[in-house]
Amino acid sequence: MPARLSHPAFAALLIALAAQLLFSINLARPSKPVFDEVHYVPAARTLLTLERPANIEHPLLGKELIAAGMAVFGDNPIGWRAASTLAGTATVTGIFAILMLLFGSVRTASYGAAFAVLGNTLYIHARIAMLEPFLAAFVVGGVAALLWAMRSPPDRVTRRWVLGAVLLGLATAVKWTAAPYIAFASLAFVAIRARRHDLWPGLAAAKGVILLGVISVAAYAVTFLPAFFYAQDAMTPGGLIPFQFEMYARQTQVLSPHPYQSGWMTWPLELRPIWYLYEPVDGAVRGILYVGNPAIMWGGLIAVGWLAWRWWTTRDARAGAIALLWIASLAIWAVIPKSLGFYYYYYLSGIWLCVALPAAFHLRAHGERDSAMFWFGCIALGLFAYFYPILSAAALPSDQAFNHWMWFDSWR
Structure with a gap:
């Protein structure tokens, strides 16, 4: 590898530019709000005008960032989603940094960043105005x-x-x-x-x-500072703490059953992905299926198990920390008092799998170059390309085209 390419900062910059380009292609497609954009885009629009509180079950920062994109690019699909693309790129770069700091290998860090991009879920959330990115x-x-x-x-x-x-x-x-x-x-x-x-x-x-x-x-x-300047129901210093209790009450309210709901124990096997979009829009039938790349989501579970075993047998702190990070990220949902769960809550856990996979390959090969990670990356890339039409809202040939990607009945 040329010396310049092997320099961590240069490699990270190239990865960031490539990720940002990928996330930005056809960003305005579809031209209508998708899935929970119907909640967060209006909330960001209201926040831009400092009119009144909106979408108060969550803190403000995510909506402030969506609003910032709208302030720069306008109240349109690009404006709604622009900040999310930057957040997606920052996440990919952060994965690179974590692996570089842990293992000191540009190759291992680069594969982790690539797995994050190819994992499907980060790509989808880097192109939608939701809080997860x-x-x-x-x-x-x-x-x-x-x-x-x-x-x-x-x-x-x-x-x-x-x-x-x-x-x-x-x-x-x-x-x-x-x-x-x-x-x-x-x-x-x-x-x-x-x-x-x-x-x-x-x-x-x-x-x-x-x-x-x-x-x-x-x-x-x-981050609550803008709320003090609302035209209606402005925040006061004495109201900041009571507002946290109001948010808690809204987040823990009992909700009606939802066709896409799923329990946290099912998320690692991605038994119930979510159709963020499937309908005629912009002149064609288009779909966005929130489903992880099976190679990364299922292969990552093996990596976590192997890292836990390695920690148990060798006391390798890096292996144990990465395995525990994934386990803890999922355990959060076992104790959070929410009445409904959805597969996209697993988003961060899925990202930690993109740390676990290259870490396991690196430790298995004792830091030496090993073709196994390359071939695994090829499989992940192939599956990303296979799912790409229903990740990117590409035009589909018919309203029954979704059957091509339905591996299980629970995916429908």
């Missing part, structure tokens, strides 16, 4: 920043740790499901710091936990 971008970025601080010079550890805290706080300001990652990070930091004093040099355990908590809460709170 921003949630993932901030969580992945936060994890990368905390790892960056881990082996930094003593004079840079604290500022990089603070960056991680800010990003995790902003993730929580998109959706509350990011909050457990702050707790995970605190527990992992204390456990690792107790055994390895050379990591995060100069950052004591108590100071690190306090900074993580205080900075993340402050970052979260700042």
